[in-house]
Amino acid sequence: MEIIDLSQEIYVGMPVFKDLPQFKMTIHKSHEEWDKIENPVTRTPSVHRLELGEHTGTHVDAINHMAREYEGQSIDTMPLSMFYTEGICLDFSHKGLKELIEPEEIEEQLQKAQLEIKQGDTVLIYTDHFRKYFGGEDWGKGPGVSAKAARWLGEKKIAAFGVETMSPGVSGVSNKEVHHICGELGFTHYENMVNLYQLIGRGRFRFIGLPLKIRGGTGSPVRAIAVFE
Secondary structure (H helix, E strand, O other), rough: OOEOOEEEOOOOOOOOOOOOOOOEEEEEEEEHOOOOOOOOOOOOEEEEEEEEOOOOEEEEOOOOHHHHHHOOHHHHOHHHHHOEEEEEEEEEEOOOOOOEEEEHHHHHHHHHHHOOOOOEEEEEEEHHHHHHHHHOOOOOOOEOOHHOOOOOHHHOOOEEEOOOOOOOOOOOHHHHHHHHHHHHHHEEEEEEEEHHHHHHOOHHHHHHEEEEEOOOOOOOEEEEEEEEE
């Protein structure tokens, strides 16, 4: 069995989408405090305090994040079967900054890879944007799916699709509509994925991206993985 990690590292100073909360991490309790050592030279962490948004790093969006009319469809209400699926990964590494991915291009890549989309799949979109631009001035200008492509994927009754970028659509172009379509058709997406280049040309795999069970949550960080048996 081979397991490929598809998740970003979470650390202080990491990029986050627009005005979402910055990740903060401080020592809450040290071993020295627990051992009642007075005036220690160093503090060895035994428990950290974390402050972060639900949409930090590699994460999945809940249906209630898509639009106000989906209130109540929080991350803790979504079936676990949405996060434990079969998966495929398609190559769009030729796409440039802020370029849209259209349905006919997805069909072309499916044919090229000799793959098909099955009901309940997770479809990962490899653009190589992470390796090219992460942390740089163009990090927020990644390619993304068009509204037509989102609807096309949703009508295939997939569980989710995943992207390397901070948003599933192109920010300011298709992103808001892509979210609304996900809510309307009842599927979701993962953002900020990594290592998708390791999946290209390898066929189908087991995808796992389990969220935290946050009551009322609009999303959750995940440790997404691809498993090849």
